[in-house]
Amino acid sequence: MTKMLLRLEDVSGGYGDTLVHRGLSLELAAGQVLGVIGRNGTGKTTLAQLIGGELSLAAGRMVLGGRDISSLPPWERAKAGIAVMPQTGMVFDALTVAENLALLGPVTLGKLGERFPHVVDRLSQQAGSMSGGERKILGFVRTMLSPARLVVLDEPSEGVQAENIAHMQDTIAEARAAGLACILLEQNISMVEALADSVIALDSNGIVYKAQGAQIDRKAMLAAISI
Amino acid sequence: MEAALLIGLNAAWQIAALALLALGLAIVFGLLRILNMAHGEFVMLGAYAHVLTAQAGLPPWMALPVCIGFVGLAALAVERLVVRHLYDRMFDSLLATWALSILMREAVELVWGRAYRNVPLPVEGVTQLGPVGYPSYRLMVIALIVIVFFALWRWYRRSLTGVRLRAMVSNPALARASGINTARLSAMAFVTGCVSAGLAGLILAPVLAVEPNMGLDALIRSFFALVVGGLGTLEGLGIGVAVVGGLQAGLSAAFSQTAGYLGVLILAILFLWRRPDGLYRRR
Ligand SMILES: Nc1ncnc2c1ncn2[C@@H]1O[C@H](COP(=O)(O)OP(=O)(O)OP(=O)(O)O)[C@@H](O)[C@H]1O
Ligand SMILES: [Mg+2]
Numbered sequence: 001m002t003k004m005l006l007r008l009e010d011v012s013g014g015y016g017d018t019l020v021h022r023g024l025s026l027e028l029a030a031g032q033v034l035g036v037i038g039r040n041g042t043g044k045t046t047l048a049q050l051i052g053g054e055l056s057l058a059a060g061r062m063v064l065g066g067r068d069i070s071s072l073p074p075w076e077r078a079k080a081g082i083a084v085m086p087q088t089g090m091v092f093d094a095l096t097v098a099e100n101l102a103l104l105g106p107v108t109l110g111k112l113g114e115r116f117p118h119v120v121d122r123l124s125q126q127a128g129s130m131s132g133g134e135r136k137i138l139g140f141v142r143t144m145l146s147p148a149r150l151v152v153l154d155e156p157s158e159g160v161q162a163e164n165i166a167h168m169q170d171t172i173a174e175a176r177a178a179g180l181a182c183i184l185l186e187q188n189i190s191m192v193e194a195l196a197d198s199v200i201a202l203d204s205n206g207i208v209y210k211a212q213g214a215q216i217d218r219k220a221m222l223a224a225i226s227i
Numbered sequence: 228m229e230a231a232l233l234i235g236l237n238a239a240w241q242i243a244a245l246a247l248l249a250l251g252l253a254i255v256f257g258l259l260r261i262l263n264m265a266h267g268e269f270v271m272l273g274a275y276a277h278v279l280t281a282q283a284g285l286p287p288w289m290a291l292p293v294c295i296g297f298v299g300l301a302a303l304a305v306e307r308l309v310v311r312h313l314y315d316r317m318f319d320s321l322l323a324t325w326a327l328s329i330l331m332r333e334a335v336e337l338v339w340g341r342a343y344r345n346v347p348l349p350v351e352g353v354t355q356l357g358p359v360g361y362p363s364y365r366l367m368v369i370a371l372i373v374i375v376f377f378a379l380w381r382w383y384r385r386s387l388t389g390v391r392l393r394a395m396v397s398n399p400a401l402a403r404a405s406g407i408n409t410a411r412l413s414a415m416a417f418v419t420g421c422v423s424a425g426l427a428g429l430i431l432a433p434v435l436a437v438e439p440n441m442g443l444d445a446l447i448r449s450f451f452a453l454v455v456g457g458l459g460t461l462e463g464l465g466i467g468v469a470v471v472g473g474l475q476a477g478l479s480a481a482f483s484q485t486a487g488y489l490g491v492l493i494l495a496i497l498f499l500w501r502r503p504d505g506l507y508r509r510r
Binding site: 092 | 391394398401407408409
């Protein structure tokens with residue numbers, strides 16, 4: 001059995017007294033993509049924030065590479081190797097594209113620059129003046145460039161055109177081959193189907209569907225997120 | 228010609244002194260969205276660094292490190308005990324720092340009494356600029372402010388810490404997720420703002436009336452400059468101090484000191500009423 005990179009053990013959390021997740025457990029190995037699907041308001045973003053540390057755990061434990069990270073602040077988790085792309089506010093609006101990237105330290109865009117040429121073309125543009133899709137792409141590029149072991153992507157394909165979604169998929173697939181673990185929180189079933197090694201579907205009662213590898217079934221996923 | 232030069236120099240001095248006073252308030256508000264009502268008391272503490280230095284039997288130049296240490300420690304304590312818990316709570320932080328300002332005034336009065344303190348000019352004499360002689364100390368302060376503002380502006384725009392600070396202001400959650408320790412950066416920003424206020428008090432002490440209640444005037448004048456220029460940017464601060472300081476100097480020269488104060492007060496009220504974002508709008 002492969003060694004697990006991330007493990008959530010009976011995690012509960014939410015906003016103040018309102019718990020969104022109760023006793024949620026999951027695990028993820030390096031070089032694997034976990035797809036998390038669910039209707040609006042089922043707690044995908046909340047899960048991303050719990051993993052990134054923006055929300056603190058009400059109960060349970062979170063372990064990354066053998067280290068208990070349950071009570072680490074977000075910046076310590078980032079240093080431990082978790083990069084989160086939030087669903088909204090995924091870029092620094094007041095900074096230029098170049099400054100958004102400069103915060104990661106010295107980076108080379110490489111293939112990402114070829115796939116998303118407008119990021120290279122707009123280095124001096126203020127990120128806040130980019131379109132919704134462009135900001136998603138910049139947020140995605142930032143996240144994939146960060147020196148992380150685990151990336152958490154909260155609806156990266158939302159509002160992005162098909163071609164660019166395909167480029168995102170290629171980028172994630174390559175990074176996975178290089179050993180990156182990825183949690184992909186999406187409504188876009190096709191994207192999840194194309195990438196995920198395992199899938200969970202969330203509902204207001206927690207995890208309602210779970211599948212791995214060849215068992216992942218499009219119909220079952222669609223059923224799990226329809227009303 | 229001579230009169231014009233003198234008026235110009237006086238205006239430059241007023242503007243420079245105001246810029247110095249307001250800088251700390253602008254730093255704390257711009258980076259942390261906290262209106263530090265105790266700003267003036269940090270100015271006052273800085274001025275009392277002269278007194279502390281003299282009492283300790285140290286040479287006058289030691290007032291500079293004493294001021295930085297004394298005000299810095301006070302600010303650090305205030306951040307830890309009070310302000311840290313009130314980020315993102317504008318009204319609460321306003322109330323808390325207001326209460327703090329009273330406490331600081333009382334404490335200083337308890338230790339050093341109510342009496343006015345005279346702080347001698349560290350640099351005596353007059354520099355001849357063509358036909359006009361102007362106090363050397365004032366000229367030095369003007370030059371210092373120009374250099375400090377320019378350096379600070381460049382640093383904020385260009386340095387990595389500047390980018391991090393702007394990232395934190397723009398999107399604190401993403402800044403944290405990107406590995407920026409916003410708790411430490413915020414504490415640093417607060418202490419820097421307060422020490423800057425303290426240094427303003429230290430530098431301006433020879434031309435101010437040093438007493439426990441001197442902070443109120445410093446706070447109000449700084450606040451007016453920020454209101455006119457636009458709260459929270461260095462550019463806005465520059466414009467604000469130029470307009471407010473220039474107006475005050477102009478009216479004082481043309482009419483009287485009271486007219487100067489009155490003009491500034493009316494201007495600030497007009498701005499609060501008609502243009503609360505100030506002259507410089509953040510893009
Ligand atoms: N800041 C908040 N305070 C209180 N409750 C919140 C807050 N943010 C979200 N919630 C609630 O938590 C629940 C889960 O929200 P969450 O944003 O995690 O859903 P989601 O699955 O990401 O939805 P979407 O697909 O629309 O992005 C919702 O019921 C929502 O109303
Ligand atoms: Mg969401």
